[in-house]
Amino acid sequence: MLKLFCTKVVQEGETGLARNEQGQHLATTELLIGNLSIALLLLDESLRVQFANPAAESFFEQSRNQLEGQELRRLFLQSSLETERLRSALEFRQSFSDSEVQVTFADGRHSLAEITVTSLEQQGSPRLLVEFKKIDNLRRISQENQQWAQQQAARDLVRGLAHEIKNPLGGLRGAAQLLEKQLKEPELQEFTRLIIEQADRLRNLVDRLLGPNKPPNFQWHNLHRVLEKIRTLLSLDEIAEVELVRDYDPSIPDLWIDDEKIQQAVLNIARNAVQVLEGKGVIRFITRIERQVTIHGKRYPLCAQIRIIDDGPGIPERLKDTLFYPMVTGKQDGTGLGLSIAQNLIDHHRGKIEVESWPGHTEFTIYLPIDKKEPA
Known part of the structure; x- marks a missing residue:
């Protein structure tokens, strides 16, 4: 719906509406675009910004006057949106979308956006309408819930394994201590000490896997x-x-x-x-x-x-x-x-x-x- 709406906006200069009717239509269009939460940029054949709505000013933290005339690639320090893909969309009149585009701005800000690129035509010249929808918060909440569930499952698994390891380790260490008392030769006692040291090392590792062994002192x-x-x-x-x-x-x-x-x-x-x-x-x-x-x-x-x-x-x-x-x-x-x-x-x-x-x-x-x- 937004694509059709914006296509009509771009092509309004070519319509045969009466001046009065066209003026009312343009006023309504401007009001609607001005209140969209999605950032819109209209790019010419050189990928320079021709138009930016208020949401785009907020997204890029630049005024409309600053944005207009700039090349899109210069608005980002880094971006996973490839310039060649945009040029191809211009040349072949293609539209595309990308659900996750990482962008880093010149001031160090970082954002994740869903991007839709729509091929348009204005007075015989190709144009691209680029929509930026921030998805940082949605992605963060979804990722947090998913990771939390996975980490809880991994933690339960590790705790179960850790307890299964600690029990035989205690028996192994005790048996090595008893054996050491029975052995008279120092060379043989060296092997039992090695068993005890390695059992202690494994026990310390398991204890660290299990986490703090005493409740917090709030x-x-x-x-x-x-x-x-x-x-x-x-x-x-x-x-x-x-x-x-x-x-x-x-x-x-x-x-x-x-x-x-x-x-x-x-x-x-x-x-x-x-x-x-x-x-x-x-x-x-x-x-x-x-x-x-x-x-x-x-x-x-x-x-x-x-x-x-x-x-x-x-x-x-x-x-x-x-x-x-x-x-x-x-x-x-x-x-x-x-x-x-x-x-x-x-x-x-x-x-x-x-x-x-x-x-x-x-x-x-x-x-x-x-x-x-x-x-x-």
Whole structure:
């Protein structure tokens, strides 16, 4: 319907309507286009913007005067929408759509959009009508629900396996200790000690897979004091030329949290960032208050938002969907437990972690509910 509507708009200059009737029609058309929530751009044969509606001004954060005359490719720093595909649509009068187009703007903003390109003709010249519909929020909610279900299933599976492993490990270790007492030769005792050491190593790994073994100690804490401890711990590590930048919102009230567990969760994420930067880059710690946040199906009026942002190479595409699974890692010597443990700790606080990543920008966002009194 929108395609037909906009085709009629473009071709109005060629119609034979009476001047009065045409004027009323144009006024109505302008009113309707001006109130569309979908961003519209009309491109000429050089792929320059001829027209932009108010929604497009909001999407690109530029005025109509700034947009008109610009080449479409210059509106983006990066985009998965190929220029050659647009030129082909112009040449062969074709229309197409793409359900997921990643776009990065010159100011660093990043968005996911559904794009529809419609081939038109205006006074004998080819035109393209490009519709941009932001789907970031819809994609985020759908992805969050899907990943949450998958992670819960993976966590239950790991816990079941971990308990099955721990039971025989205890028997194995006990048998090795008894055998060691019976052996007199030091060379043979060396083998039993090796069995005990490896059993202990496996038990420690299983304990980490199972997560924290004691309930959280909730108290009222200042979030920024917790983050400052993390900055101090990181600065004590060998972080070379990595710059730690803070941008705190002082209006955030004390939170009902276990400060040690929050510290561990954020530290796991930040240390991953340090390792990815390989000694050079910037890590930003940003706090804000976010309103009306939905966490695993429950809506909270106020949440504290912690953002940990680095300017590294980004998360590999193959890891994005399984990033928080235990034993999944992109590092050769990594255990893949840091992010899994971090999410588990944040879950205990009724919070959630979101991730956005592209080359030059990786952002982990932690949401923690702000309570006015101790939650039941």
